[in-house]
Amino acid sequence: MTGNGNKNFTGNSNNSNSNGNANNAKNKKVRVVIIGATGYVGIEIVRILQSHPGVEITAVIGQSFVGQRISDVYPSLRNIFDMELTGLDIENLPSMGDVFINCLPHGISKDYIPALLKEGKKIIDHGGDFRYKDVRVYEEWYKAKHELPELLDISVYGLPEFYREKIREASLVANPGCYPTCSIIGIAPLLVNKIIDTRSIIIDAVSGVSGAGRKTDLAYQFCECTENFKAYNVSTHRHTSEIEQELGMLANEKITVSFTPHLAPMKRGMLATIYANLKDDMASEISCEGLVSLYREFYRGEMFVRILDQGRIPETKNVAGSNFVDIGIVVDKRLNRVIVLSALDNLGKGASGQAVQDLNIMCGFPEHTALMSPGLYL
């Protein structure tokens, strides 16, 4: 039996309700189960949701730590959220919650998603499996057979800025990859407004090391990563196909992009530096000032997309720990090229924050609930 993670402090009379989310109407809270809760994406979702006033986390599932409290694995949570970790019990899973957030890698969720859907549950999945419209693209880039291709028809790509209404109705939301979120939000206004040569898009992107997940791997050991900078999976990263799919739908034509991910010696943060040639016939009339206006118009009302003033450039520390995307725009008139800089937290808007944003939409909460932290900066 799992313990109750919402531990009240004892002995302090000012504090009858330690984290503000236990209340008499507990039954009305949305019950959320987090599968793969001890990975970096999972624990960040726990961190966000433990302060969500409308959510009750009813189970944290982590196969490697069954029987330990999650605060033994992440002692930062001690006295705040001490729920016991449980194993994945597929048979009883559907009864454990209303919304299931899967933080395990692609390929695994197939074992229990059909049963959850059958029971009318909602699912937010972090794998690549359900992000694709065309199963062949998935199979080509993931080098794996898709086991549930029929679900691609009902799954919704969980990027609220583009699919908010579909997410609201969805049972199965595929949370986008971090690089695609960062890239698509950065490029979309240029494509939709037909400003750039669609064959010229180059995305040069950098991620903090947490993007690799909490795996034990020589390449991610401290002494191997610190004071080092490198590219990886040059021209072959799976997220390329995800970016191309979404940009293609926005542009209404087939889009291909160069995409090069890099690893920087920091925990969190992602920056995409995006290059595209201005269309010949538009180059003379495009200014940086104009593009800033155009982006602001495009993202009007989108609270998590911040378009910087002309001349300002995003830095990852301004978004680390938050759900924001910061976008800066430079027009190089000398070369008729636009450079868009898009920054987010790979664990925030790039993964866990966005999952909670999706959950808020799916469950009818204000979209920013539990997501208005400004991050730490330092």
Added chain:
Amino acid sequence: MTGNGNKNFTGNSNNSNSNGNANNAKNKKVRVVIIGATGYVGIEIVRILQSHPGVEITAVIGQSFVGQRISDVYPSLRNIFDMELTGLDIENLPSMGDVFINCLPHGISKDYIPALLKEGKKIIDHGGDFRYKDVRVYEEWYKAKHELPELLDISVYGLPEFYREKIREASLVANPGCYPTCSIIGIAPLLVNKIIDTRSIIIDAVSGVSGAGRKTDLAYQFCECTENFKAYNVSTHRHTSEIEQELGMLANEKITVSFTPHLAPMKRGMLATIYANLKDDMASEISCEGLVSLYREFYRGEMFVRILDQGRIPETKNVAGSNFVDIGIVVDKRLNRVIVLSALDNLGKGASGQAVQDLNIMCGFPEHTALMSPGLYL
């Protein structure tokens, strides 16, 4: 005139109240002025208070950035808290708020504290000026004449675990130093319970670089700090006297300690490794298990002091970004010595978090309000 920092998002129908702290009863909020808001202590207070449901920040004062928005200086706050920075206008200061938090270094607040007190305002001060009972100790360790010694009679040392009731009634709270907070909380149960030889206390402590503040100094440049570890101010650090004063009052005798601060290549975090000899006549009956119980009893009801289970050792990442202190205890039976490890965030419980905790007590809010964040861990 300063703008309103509580900017509502526009254009998103789900979000009529972006940060949850504007309400109809706005007049009843405690109006807080932060002096020195762009330093690291100041901005961390802003970060915490912008989500405090009972507080309205009415002015952020930063002499070097007058006229800029605070979110221009710290773009992490963009769209969340965009208040304009103002200069220090001593004449009009009292009318600007109910509580004034001074984050400037020692010696400066003397210019306006008397006027604030005269007007019945509450003050939380981050300098060393009002932490001392004996003005001579201040003057000896700070190598400066104290300009307002008469205020030492009314100022209260802002360590809630020991002075909660006095803080509740205080007009002038001297927020403790980071090293003293970390050390005193770690040592107090040993002294109060008369377990250790009071002449044997050695505090070996380590701080992240943010402890030096947001100053531009060669010693704190990235290339000078990263991949480096060093001690500084060995046996001469001012905080020694503050620690000795408080330990002396707890022990009811004069206490002297060896205190050695070090600088580690990280932003936030502080760890004190504290050594003391067990009293000869008690050594045989003291066990680690027993001390863990004793500490838990001592801090019963203190929500921000977490005594770890026997065998567990604190790490700064578990408290970074939070208001917690984590304490681990080791008894070395071989040497009849106890080693206490005390960890906190030098900007959290070591400065800004504790200031908000004091504010909560002074203003009648639940003590944990706006302080229950678990930190980021990563």
Added chain:
Amino acid sequence: MTGNGNKNFTGNSNNSNSNGNANNAKNKKVRVVIIGATGYVGIEIVRILQSHPGVEITAVIGQSFVGQRISDVYPSLRNIFDMELTGLDIENLPSMGDVFINCLPHGISKDYIPALLKEGKKIIDHGGDFRYKDVRVYEEWYKAKHELPELLDISVYGLPEFYREKIREASLVANPGCYPTCSIIGIAPLLVNKIIDTRSIIIDAVSGVSGAGRKTDLAYQFCECTENFKAYNVSTHRHTSEIEQELGMLANEKITVSFTPHLAPMKRGMLATIYANLKDDMASEISCEGLVSLYREFYRGEMFVRILDQGRIPETKNVAGSNFVDIGIVVDKRLNRVIVLSALDNLGKGASGQAVQDLNIMCGFPEHTALMSPGLYL
């Protein structure tokens, strides 16, 4: 009077000659003066040259530390090289050495270079002043009037892989910028072999923080840099013009490039990720394997340029602390685009190491003398 930096150890009978570079033929050593020796470029030259068997450092000039030993400023040099720092005495400067290495920023060396040249001295200059063929390009990108334009006719661009014979005869060598060294070496074989569309070159580059020099600046404080990644000077960095000049001469046509520098949270290291479209008529016959061969042929005999095997990607830790450039090549057949990754140490081959390489050529030493350190990796 300056002391002798080559301090012998005393009292150890095994060690009559502490650093192996004092010998009976001391008079025959090349006497080197380092101007601006306490900056990061300067001190790295000191570090390399103190073990150079054919060089005697005769003066280290550092205006801010006159009278201190250089090992007081950089205690890593204690007991190895303890020479006293002197001020810049322009009148007596020419008599102090045979080769003068200027590590001060652009614009300063004009005060003493003419006198040095008149006396037949050799100069290696680290500023941008003498890197240009066309004074107008310098004045446009540096926003400054050039005071000695007539010297552009005699100055040689100090990139040995392309100007070795001219360097051998030169009196005035302009040491290239770090980004240009990294970029030009990476792109040259593509241009010379006419493989790419010359209008499609995009250079996305990342530097460690030491590239900013040893200046005291808020932006380079530890807490502002660590755990942060950002671009800067997007499309306006001065090195763009230097890259374009050299690529233009290699291609025999005007070349323009997009160049975006970024700052990564590490001390040393630079990586350029370079994109270019393959020419339409060549795309089908270009393979990664073929390009690796072509690069190896192009750089045959160049000991400091390491072309990696197909499938391997450079990392900055492999070149940090060394004078090597590591180059990896990827051909994206899907997009007919080549991606070249070029890595060096911004203080090694990107500045100080290359200066020593130039010095070796100018003075007739084997080119690798004092430069065969493999770097630390960790």
Added chain:
Amino acid sequence: MTGNGNKNFTGNSNNSNSNGNANNAKNKKVRVVIIGATGYVGIEIVRILQSHPGVEITAVIGQSFVGQRISDVYPSLRNIFDMELTGLDIENLPSMGDVFINCLPHGISKDYIPALLKEGKKIIDHGGDFRYKDVRVYEEWYKAKHELPELLDISVYGLPEFYREKIREASLVANPGCYPTCSIIGIAPLLVNKIIDTRSIIIDAVSGVSGAGRKTDLAYQFCECTENFKAYNVSTHRHTSEIEQELGMLANEKITVSFTPHLAPMKRGMLATIYANLKDDMASEISCEGLVSLYREFYRGEMFVRILDQGRIPETKNVAGSNFVDIGIVVDKRLNRVIVLSALDNLGKGASGQAVQDLNIMCGFPEHTALMSPGLYL
């Protein structure tokens, strides 16, 4: 068959001898075999020895990478030292070299050390096995049975500052641990001169992460280590017993010490902050100035021990990458306590550098050969 690691560059006429250590008298070089060459201690020995003029590395043994070149595992060595890694072939091992440096953990070398000794070979061992005089101490602290206790009579503790003459004659040298080297050198002058209360010694020490070796372990992943500081093995670390043994012999009495190791977020570097009470009868006459003189006298002629001027404090960046130990001394007259700060590179003087120093002594080379690098500082 293993390749020759000393690869000549081709095609550059200036460079007939790339790394300066191949010569006609090759037969006279000392042939060194490195067992466990791909760990951090092993590779640092390779890095140092590849530039040693009197040494030929004849084999690099690394079970996990047999058949790969060592420069495939550490690409920093590419073109400098490309020798192929071989497995451990115990039968043929003795014929492969003159000196064998074992970098594998304790317990493993027992399988081949007897055979090597029988063949008259010299061995430098990095495990704890042969550092002890009393086998019971080893067995108690290492929780393991010692398989070759008879060798403790012939093994020599490889700390040249104390055992130089024994090392010169030794067949089996046990290279000291990093913490013991740092601590013993820091404390010895106090003990030998009978200045301190021998029961009051406390060693609070900090290491960079490379001290944990090149193992793949969750605790040493980048995201778990960076921005974190912690203690570990408090009062139970094995090195305690090694420190106590050596200090006991210096003091001619049984010595016990408190020893607390910590982990700092950096690659290399170690700092020990050592506390001891001055003897009551000596306290009045001991000054910092006096102790600095006493330390300098004690270490006269020791080229790798640098006693800092009064008022200066060591920092790890000054010794990182070098074989130096920097020692600073503070006397706290207020408390009659001395604080000694001792800094070294855990992979330099703390492991690999010291092994080469031992090798130089054992083989009759000048003791500083290949060890005079000042480190990188940055």
